[in-house]
Amino acid sequence: MLNERMPRKILSTMGIPIRSGKARNHNETMRLTISIFVGVVFGFFLGVSFPTLSLIRMTIPSSLLPSIDLTYVDENYSKIPTKSLWNAWSSLNKDRSTYNTLHNLNETKIWVPTNPRGAERLPPRIVESQSDFYLHRLWGTPYQDLSVKPKYLVTFTVGLDMKYNIDAAVKKFSENFTIVLFHYDGRASDWDKFEWSKRAIHISARKQTKWWFAKRFLHPDIVAPYDYIFIWDEDLGVEHFDAEEYLKLVKKHGLEISQPGIDPSSSFTWQMTKKRDGYEVHKKAEERSGWCPDPHLPPCAAFVEIMAPVFTKDAWRCVWHMIQNDLVHGWGLDFVLRRCVEPAHEKIGVVDTQWIVHQSVPTLGNQGQAEEGRAPWEGVRERCHKEWTIFQERMVDAERDYFQTRATILLLNSTGH
Ligand SMILES: *[C@@H]1O[C@H](CO)[C@@H](O)[C@H](O)[C@H]1NC(C)=O
Ligand SMILES: *[C@@H]1O[C@H](CO)[C@@H](O)[C@H](O)[C@H]1NC(C)=O
Ligand SMILES: *[C@@H]1O[C@H](CO)[C@@H](O)[C@H](O)[C@H]1NC(C)=O
Numbered sequence: 001m002l003n004e005r006m007p008r009k010i011l012s013t014m015g016i017p018i019r020s021g022k023a024r025n026h027n028e029t030m031r032l033t034i035s036i037f038v039g040v041v042f043g044f045f046l047g048v049s050f051p052t053l054s055l056i057r058m059t060i061p062s063s064l065l066p067s068i069d070l071t072y073v074d075e076n077y078s079k080i081p082t083k084s085l086w087n088a089w090s091s092l093n094k095d096r097s098t099y100n101t102l103h104n105l106n107e108t109k110i111w112v113p114t115n116p117r118g119a120e121r122l123p124p125r126i127v128e129s130q131s132d133f134y135l136h137r138l139w140g141t142p143y144q145d146l147s148v149k150p151k152y153l154v155t156f157t158v159g160l161d162m163k164y165n166i167d168a169a170v171k172k173f174s175e176n177f178t179i180v181l182f183h184y185d186g187r188a189s190d191w192d193k194f195e196w197s198k199r200a201i202h203i204s205a206r207k208q209t210k211w212w213f214a215k216r217f218l219h220p221d222i223v224a225p226y227d228y229i230f231i232w233d234e235d236l237g238v239e240h241f242d243a244e245e246y247l248k249l250v251k252k253h254g255l256e257i258s259q260p261g262i263d264p265s266s267s268f269t270w271q272m273t274k275k276r277d278g279y280e281v282h283k284k285a286e287e288r289s290g291w292c293p294d295p296h297l298p299p300c301a302a303f304v305e306i307m308a309p310v311f312t313k314d315a316w317r318c319v320w321h322m323i324q325n326d327l328v329h330g331w332g333l334d335f336v337l338r339r340c341v342e343p344a345h346e347k348i349g350v351v352d353t354q355w356i357v358h359q360s361v362p363t364l365g366n367q368g369q370a371e372e373g374r375a376p377w378e379g380v381r382e383r384c385h386k387e388w389t390i391f392q393e394r395m396v397d398a399e400r401d402y403f404q405t406r407a408t409i410l411l412l413n414s415t416g417h
């Protein structure tokens with residue numbers, strides 16, 4: 001906060017006596033400075049409810065408030081008359097205690113249990129528990145910074161080799177989208193030849209996967225302003241896709257989790273995620289016999305793949321919590337997304353009229369490590385299976401624990417304990 005190098009001139013300007021030359025305890029000075037700072041800020045809030053204070057507010061140089069390096073403004077602020085500042089400060093103080101007496105307040109004793117955990121000491125109206133990816137200016141008035149506040153978010157996990165494909169894909173998303181690129185090859189700065197890249201958010205971590213990034217950078221409270229969140233791979237062909245049109249259909253059909261249909265000529269595709277002619281969207285499919293004992297369950301319904309999912313913010317809030325920190329390849333997520341929406345076979349579906357081509361370009365999959373004579377992709381593939389197994393076991397255990405605990409409580413209740 002207040003800079004250690006804060007010039008003594010300013011402190012004395014603020015009416016704090018400083019015994020120069022003598023080794024006065026530095027900490028004490030800092031404490032004083034900070035409490036004055038707090039006092040000034042508090043006065044600001046009072047000023048809102050006490051119109052009479054607004055005059056006083058004007059006399060406080062605003063540059064005392066931010067934590068910028070004040071050494072630069074040293075010269076000019078030393079010219080502000082000490083006396084008037086001191087008067088302002090002490091009358092703020094007086095008003096504050098009058099206010100507290102009147103309202104029987106204890107400003108040091110805030111505790112609001114309904115605040116987010118850890119923030120109980122704050123007055124609720126100052127709590128800002130959610131954020132966004134909106135870019136701000138460094139100058140001007142904050143509330144004028146944003147001319148548009150995109151309602152949708154699209155992320156691509158990319159390597160520079162796929163730049164032309166991503167360029168084509170991004171152009172299918174209007175200005176109503178915030179664009180986030182997750183870079184797994186460390187070459188985030190090589191994208192600036194694309195005009196859109198300058199308004200995109202670039203996040204870089206070498207050899208990390210889409211779900212690793214999503215878990216770490218798309219926390220539901222961070223992406224809260226976005227109604228829909230696209231979490232897409234980099235190897236998708238988007239010639240027959242338009243994002244705004246897509247969202248119209250998703251809204252019309254009440255899809256909480258969706259994906260565009262996949263070109264049926266793509267190499268391997270589930271029946272469910274294949275684009276189907278003559279439909280706007282579809283929510284169920286038929287697989288080979290024996291694959292779907294329950295027609296309402298994956299892979300015949302309640303199912304989209306992990307390559308190009310689109311979530312409503314509510315569905316994403318649930319899915320984010322379900323993603324394990326070590327489930328970095330995301331295998332198997334397709335089969336459990338249904339746990340996040342109810343009824344899943346109605347709210348999960350595939351959009352047929354806006355469809356994509358899965359180009360199956362091996363990218364991150366090739367960046368494993370060659371070991372014991374095996375190709376890098378083999379190790380990656382094996383790892384995918386391993387993660388999925390671990391995840392399934394955890395899910396089974398967690399569910400069993402939950403139901404056992406509930407059963408115990410019911411039993412105890414019924415026997416009157
Ligand atoms: C100090 O004030 C003068 C005249 O008001 C101005 O030109 C100068 O830029 C100021 N210096 C700083 C560091 O703000
Ligand atoms: C204010 O704080 C004091 C001491 O911490 C406490 O005794 C008193 O009850 C508090 N008053 C109110 C109104 O909360
Ligand atoms: C962006 O959103 C606004 C408001 O929903 C809409 O009117 C406009 O058509 C959208 N832009 C595009 C390119 O679709």
Ligand SMILES: *[C@@H]1O[C@H](CO)[C@@H](O)[C@H](O)[C@H]1NC(C)=O
Pocket residue numbers: 409410413
């Ligand atoms: C157990 O019994 C109490 C009181 O009879 C009741 O309030 C509570 O909801 C019951 N719990 C469950 C899990 O049924």
